[in-house]
Amino acid sequence: MHARTSVHRLLAIVGLALGLIAASLTLSTTAATAATTWTPRAEQYPKTVTERDVAIPMSDGTILRGDVVRPAGADGKAIAKRFPVIVTITAYNKAVIASAGGFLGGGSDYLVKRGYVQLTVDARGTGSSEGIWRAFDARENKDGGEIMTWAHSSARPWSNGITGMTGPSYMGISQLWAAAAQPPGLKAIFPQVPGADVYRDVVASGGQLDVGFIPLWLGLVTSTGLIPPSVLATSPDSAIKELLDHLTGAGTFTVPLLLSAFLGGDPAYDGAFYKERSVINVIDKVKVPAFFVSGEYDLFQRGTPLLFENLNKRGIPTKMIVGPWDHLQASSGADIGKAGYGSLGELQLRWFDHYLKGVSDPTLNSDIANLTYYEQGTGAWRKSTKWIGPSLTGAKLRLSGTSALLGAPGGLTSGTPTAGTSSILPIPAAGLCTRSANQWTAGVPNLLIPQLPCFSDNQLNDRTGAVFSTKPLTQSITLQGPINAHLYASSAGGDGMLSVALEDEAPDGTVKRLTGGWQVISHRALDTSKSRYLDGVLIQPFHPFTKAAQKKLAPGEVAPIDVEIFPTRAKILPGHKLRIAVQAFDVPHLLPTLPELLGTLTVLTIHNSATYPSTINFPSVGTLPTVK
The missing domain is CATH 2.60.120.260 (Galactose-binding domain-like)
Known part of the structure; x- marks a missing residue:
């Protein structure tokens, strides 16, 4: 009992800090009436219910863990039906994100109460998942497709076999790796501020090392991975293994990587290490509709448009909204309504209703331009069909x-x-x-x-x-x-x-x-x-x-x-x-x-x-x- 209480207190503290960020971001939100002919549908279910730390086995025997949020009736019991499944893969500890009120891309209740299941999974070597975290190495990237296949399976009593994905930043990049694996059942994704080329986008823009974000980011993933897993009370052996794996990752990957880079070793230069971790190298394999969110002052200001452009050129249904946002602002989606299409939840609902539920939406493309860009200097929102077009x-x-x-x-x-x-x-x-x-x-x-x-x-x-x-x-x-x-x-x-x-x-x-x-x-x-x-x-x-x-x-x-x-x-x-x-x-x-x-x-x-x-x-x- 003491261990469980300590874990909950720690999660509450981290969650409170992230929640304050969420509150600060939300304060800047202004109501915006979507300039479209579409209106969001009402909730179908009054409540949600969560099953925590569901085991998800990978092909190499590693156990990842995910939280499953399902629609529930007024009595709080899960609705005994199969629904489309929205998947988010995070490296920031799903328990921490849940405690923060979903500031990274909004909460799950909006979609779940409208007939979706939300599955949030801790990436390999993070949160409550086993394994060693190595930041988008080949094994972790393979996990993405396997997670989606697991969620698609008829063995999941809450899944109808149709899936989509959401989440910003790391979670946005995870969507693209998973989509590149072309798993069965995946119909659409909604990546906010994903990176494309790890080295050029953020690690070493111009050839010098990023010392503002990268050490903070590595520290965030490592520290949230060392929070005692929530399965400590119910599965102590598994929890101990997870903590030992996470400590091993910190000692064999995170710390040596930073030291080698700053001492001028191989990580200071572009090469195989970054090629393996750069989703731009597999973006041609992504064939599902994608809705991107980008920021003009974002960490991935360079990369997100390149991903959009690739899909757009290949004729895949693709949208992108670029706003005057930094990374936290674009991740929260708090101000996305200012583009004139509705809130983040409304946009996701419209996207997934059409591509996952097959809802007819004949005005989707006329209502929402392929590219919507905030124009500095005038504050106007401009629309285009292409990233670099004939104009x-x-x-x-x-x-x-x-x-x-x-x-x-x-x-x-x-x-x-x-x-x-x-x-x-x-x-x-x-x-x-x-x-x-x-x-x-x-x-x-x-x-x-x-x-x-x-x-x-x-x-x-x-x-x-x-x-x-x-x-x-x-x-x-x-x-x-x-x-x-x-x-x-x-x-x-x-x-x-x-x-x-x-x-x-x-x-x-x-x-x-x-x-x-x-x-x-x-x-x-x-x-x-x-x-x-x-x-x-x-x-x-x-x-x-x-x-x-x-x-x-x-x-x-x-x-x-x-x-x-x-x-x-x-x-x-x-x-x-x-x-x-x-x-x-x-x-x-x-x-x-x-x-x-x-x-x-x-x-x-x-x-x-x-x-x-x-x-x-x-x-x-x-x-x-x-x-x-």
Whole structure:
């Protein structure tokens, strides 16, 4: 009894903390009437009932555990019928998520009371499941398909054999791995903020290591996995085995991985380790309808659109809503109603009713666009059929003149540029108080200090680097998609990092950071076969990020550095200025490995001239107006 009480108290404490996050997110929710002809149906069942820690055997003998939530009558007893099953696979301990009130993607009651069963499973080596967690290794990814096959089976008295999946972040990625296995009965998925390419999306954007989110994330999974399993009182032998497995995972995977990466070992470079864990490599095998949610300030700002685009190009029914959200905000779905289609629960109900229950919905595609994107600068929600569609053209603005340290900025122009050189000092505080800092700590700072001025005004941070700006625009510029800063640079020490922010400067001088990108100079090698061009303009560079391709600059050498700036949709209005700011650091987001640390403490120089044509390349919505 004492063990069970202790577990419940611990879960309550963790759940309370997560619940406070949920409450804070919910406070920002505003009611939005869906601008559609569809209305959500009422509840069919008044209550739900949960069966906890159901054993789910994997093909290698490992036992995973899941909680089954079923529709119940007024008496609290489960309805003796078979229903479609919605599955969520989590690494964050299903007991903790349940205690938090379902802040990660909303609670299950909305769908369950309308005739669905919810199955939430602890991933291998986490929560109450056996095994060793290795973060989307091949064995865990195989589990996804086996879980779905188990839920599909007629041996489950509550399953009618038809399944779907929900959940954000880790749970969103799990959906795609499971769907790639093409298990029987899986009809549709609803992934919020899933990643695509582990290395480029989040682990080492631009070639430096993420020290804001990744250590916190690894710590979260490890710590929630060490909470005594809820089966401790009823199955002590199994619970002890699970705890020993989880401790082994922490000692043999999590800690060694972090140490090796920071010491410059193999995990600091792209390769087989990340290929195995990157769902972009199997996305061609996903053939079920998918509804994506993405955030413009999300951890997976880069990756989620690539997943959407792949399915969209292959003609698979696919939707994506991209809002002005960080990771916590997009995971909760609290503000998704602002897009005009209804709440998260309503969207999921409509999606699953159509694809799992076969409910006729002739206006689904006319009501909800394939792509719905929040437009920075106007606050409008824009609709499109494709990620990079025919309305976009490849455009360039040229860097011009010199950005003086703490002085006047250089220029951005579509005309003839003035030659210049601009120095960037190695200031390790650059990025510390910016929207980037909030983004790459998953939105926690914004949750704690939502009105911090530097989250909405980048002026102070920009003083630590070089700035290039247009003159006040006479015509608006609208851009959508990935962006490339093609910068000619030299380095006194042969290496360093270019951190580039794309910004909107208002007439009152306020500077809003729209998006950003990063690139280590020694990782400048370009794989043109995997890079993206629009009308001959490079808009999304692809770098190998391997040790073999790494090469420092020689003394005095000037080389083109293509900096992938993560995608956005923005309209720069007349009277405003489009600008970029370039620094040498972005903390607490990125830091170099220990062997590379001293090499980054060096002065960098941006060159722009006829010989060194530095540019900003982007997909322009319509023809780019003349920018003097």
